[in-house]
Amino acid sequence: MYPGLLDLYGDSGNVEALRYRCAVRGIDLEVFTHELGDEKRADIADMDIIYLGGGADYEQQQLAEDLISYRKELSDAHKNGTFMLMICGGYQLMGKYYKDSNDKKIDGLGLFEYYTEASTDKRDRCIGNIVVEAELDGKKYKVIGFENHGGQTFGSDKPFGRTLCGNGNVRGGEYEGYMEERVIATYLHGPLLSKNPLLTDYIISKCTGIEQLKKLDDSLEERCRDILLKRLLK
Amino acid sequence: MKLPKLVLIAVGKLAAVACRLVGRDAGNFPGLALWTIDKSFLRCFSVDCPVIAVTGTNGKTSTTNYLNKIFSSLPNEKCVITNMQGNNLDTGIGSLLLHHCDMHGRIHADHLVLEVDESHVPVIFKYLKLETLVVLNFFRDQLDRNGEVETLILKVQKFLEHSDAQLVLNADDPNVVRLCPKGKKAHFFSVEKYEGATDELYEAGEGKFCPFCAAALEYEYYQYSHIGRFRCPRCGYGDVTPETQIKDIDFDNSCFKINGEAFTSKYMGIYHLYNLSAVYTAAKLYNIDSKLINDAFEDFQVNNGRMEVFRTSDAELLLNLAKNPVGANMTLRLLNQYKGEEQLLFVLNDNVADGLDVSWIWDINFSIFNNVTKVVTSGTRAYDIAVRIKYSGYDAQKIVPIPDLDAAAAEIFSTGGRKFAIANYTAVQPTRAALTRYITAKEAH
Numbered sequence: 137m138y139p140g141l142l143d144l145y146g147d148s149g150n151v152e153a154l155r156y157r158c159a160v161r162g163i164d165l166e167v168f169t170h171e172l173g174d175e176k177r178a179d180i181a182d183m184d185i186i187y188l189g190g191g192a193d194y195e196q197q198q199l200a201e202d203l204i205s206y207r208k209e210l211s212d213a214h215k216n217g218t219f220m221l222m223i224c225g226g227y228q229l230m231g232k233y234y235k236d237s238n239d240k241k242i243d244g245l246g247l248f249e250y251y252t253e254a255s256t257d258k259r260d261r262c263i264g265n266i267v268v269e270a271e272l273d274g275k276k277y278k279v280i281g282f283e284n285h286g287g288q289t290f291g292s293d294k295p296f297g298r299t300l301c302g303n304g305n306v307r308g309g310e311y312e313g314y315m316e317e318r319v320i321a322t323y324l325h326g327p328l329l330s331k332n333p334l335l336t337d338y339i340i341s342k343c344t345g346i347e348q349l350k351k352l353d354d355s356l357e358e359r360c361r362d363i364l365l366k367r368l369l370k
Numbered sequence: 371m372k373l374p375k376l377v378l379i380a381v382g383k384l385a386a387v388a389c390r391l392v393g394r395d396a397g398n399f400p401g402l403a404l405w406t407i408d409k410s411f412l413r414c415f416s417v418d419c420p421v422i423a424v425t426g427t428n429g430k431t432s433t434t435n436y437l438n439k440i441f442s443s444l445p446n447e448k449c450v451i452t453n454m455q456g457n458n459l460d461t462g463i464g465s466l467l468l469h470h471c472d473m474h475g476r477i478h479a480d481h482l483v484l485e486v487d488e489s490h491v492p493v494i495f496k497y498l499k500l501e502t503l504v505v506l507n508f509f510r511d512q513l514d515r516n517g518e519v520e521t522l523i524l525k526v527q528k529f530l531e532h533s534d535a536q537l538v539l540n541a542d543d544p545n546v547v548r549l550c551p552k553g554k555k556a557h558f559f560s561v562e563k564y565e566g567a568t569d570e571l572y573e574a575g576e577g578k579f580c581p582f583c584a585a586a587l588e589y590e591y592y593q594y595s596h597i598g599r600f601r602c603p604r605c606g607y608g609d610v611t612p613e614t615q616i617k618d619i620d621f622d623n624s625c626f627k628i629n630g631e632a633f634t635s636k637y638m639g640i641y642h643l644y645n646l647s648a649v650y651t652a653a654k655l656y657n658i659d660s661k662l663i664n665d666a667f668e669d670f671q672v673n674n675g676r677m678e679v680f681r682t683s684d685a686e687l688l689l690n691l692a693k694n695p696v697g698a699n700m701t702l703r704l705l706n707q708y709k710g711e712e713q714l715l716f717v718l719n720d721n722v723a724d725g726l727d728v729s730w731i732w733d734i735n736f737s738i739f740n741n742v743t744k745v746v747t748s749g750t751r752a753y754d755i756a757v758r759i760k761y762s763g764y765d766a767q768k769i770v771p772i773p774d775l776d777a778a779a780a781e782i783f784s785t786g787g788r789k790f791a792i793a794n795y796t797a798v799q800p801t802r803a804a805l806t807r808y809i810t811a812k813e814a815h
């Protein structure tokens with residue numbers, strides 16, 4: 137949703153990563169987009185996955201009202217088991233509220249209990265590489281990304297993972313994001329799915345119901361991860 | 371307590387001398403020293419000549435260099451002061467002024483031509499009288515340093531409401547046209563629709579919505595990224611008549627026309643034509659003869675990793691700096707324009723000056739990648755760019771990641787023919803050095 141407004145820090149690359157890893161396995165992936173000002177979609181709850189990226193404060197304000205009009209549809213989608221992937225701004229807007237760096241409070245969808253507050257000092261941001269240890273179907277996986285957020289998120293009772301390097305939900309925090317079996321809400325840009333092929337496959341698995349996905353040659357991705365993990369987890 | 375002007379100038383001059391004594395290039399240090407003592411240190415200087423400033427995300431350095439060349443070629447011109455090294459923050463410009471001023475802070479010159487970082491326009495021209503401001507474009511660039519694009523535009527916009535500088539503005543960038551205060555006449559420049567223009571947005575860009583009424587902007591065509599003929603269907607924002615428009619673009623003969631007069635240029639990329647259009651508009655505000663403008667267009671040569679050519683006996687490589695997706699897309703447009711086979715070298719670093727984050731590479735458009743037989747990637751993030759290109763659908767077998775730059779240079783030159791290279795901010799000088807080392811070593815044999 138809102139790829140035109142919520143595409144900060146290469147977040148559109150997440151769709152490209154999903155598309156790529158589906159395509160090489162012969163899995164059909166059809167991408168629908170909803171932009172601000174588009175006619176209302178009735179089929180939200182029929183989607184396999186809903187994706188929201190991150191945007192600047194100004195852009196998040198612009199679309200907040202439109203997003204709220206989807207409260208029921210998104211809540212139904214969540215209940216129906218539609219996978220929800222939400223990065224940064226998308227993560228914040230699914231919570232109870234977001235108080236931005238201009239001290240302006242935006243109502244969130246309230247799908248989850250957490251809430252976010254940003255410092256009014258615009259330079260007070262958590263910026264840098266981040267590694268989070270998440271659990272995907274019982275297996276630990278180091279998720280690599282880049283965080284860049286002014287908001288501090290409180291009350292996430294089911295975090296996405298434990299922070300090994302970087303901040304996470306709050307400055308100097310121990311945990312990052314919010315997760316359910318079919319929900320991943322996180323501050324990690326990168327784009328997230330380009331840095332973490334197993335996470336991408338986890339999502340594809342959940343969306344398609346295919347438990348054993350065909351293995352791919354991930355040598356470039358793995359080498360990329362090895363170098364970064366070695367550097368970041370010194 | 372604020373130190374008197376004369377004392378500040380003396381301290382600054384001493385700092386510059388101290389740098390030279392220890393054999394260091396002064397760079398922005400003297401300015402930084404004064405800034406530490408007094409944030410408003412720029413008030414110390416008095417400039418008695420016109421100040422022309424160039425700002426915008428991409429193209430500042432070359433546009434400034436063109437203007438400097440043109441003003442310097444004027445028959446009675448004795449002194450043009452310019453910041454050629456891209457020292458474009460308040461401290462860098464302060465150092466430049468310190469170098470040229472007398473002990474009273476006075477600067478005598480015929481023209482001051484300055485490249486100014488977008489975020490520093492209000493800071494610098496609070497104290498220096500600005501006569502002409504050229505604004506090229508606003509793209510997403512190293513967000514961590516500047517704050518978000520919108521904040522940046524608002525800052526410049528607010529400053530311009532209280533400035534009487536004449537404005538030279540890009541008519542085809544919705545992020546720039548809005549800078550013209552209500553009721554004021556700006557000098558708009560543009561380039562007519564060129565052969566690579568598209569009906570749909572081809573590369574990621576900003577400014578999709580009207581800044582005045584929030585309606586989605588409509589485009590007749592896009593030249594590149596979000597630069598193109600736009601208009602707000604609701605309130606008419608964007609209805610401007612350009613004073614300068616580059617027309618009759620002839621890529622085969624590297625020439626074009628402005629107001630019926632013919633011009634020639636070595637560099638014909640669409641983004642570069644916009645810079646030339648800006649240069650022409652600014653020069654004409656000073657009644658400069660078209661012949662002098664054309665001389666500058668014709669002779670201009672850059673050798674700092676911006677469209678720089680490296681040759682071996684059997685190969686030719688064009689290196690271009692890319693600080694952001696727009697810069698990289700420019701080089702890919704040139705690569706795709708080339709009819710034969712070619713190879714690409716992409717050097718990506720993630721140092722502090724690069725903004726640490728490399729996610730911007732996902733905003734580069736690799737969907738068209740004509741006749742590329744091999745990609746070599748290098749830099750501290752060689753594998754990140756390799757993965758990015760792989761996910762665009764390019765055959766992973768043809769991607770060779772080599773973090774070591776010397777080895778990467780040897781790999782890209784292992785075959786002859788045409789090559790293109792893209793390097794980001796901190797990667798560009800090391801890349802130049804590695805390419806030069808390879809060529810020198812090869813020639814020695």
Ligand SMILES: [Zn+2]
Nearest residue numbers: 580583602605
């Ligand atoms: Zn409008």
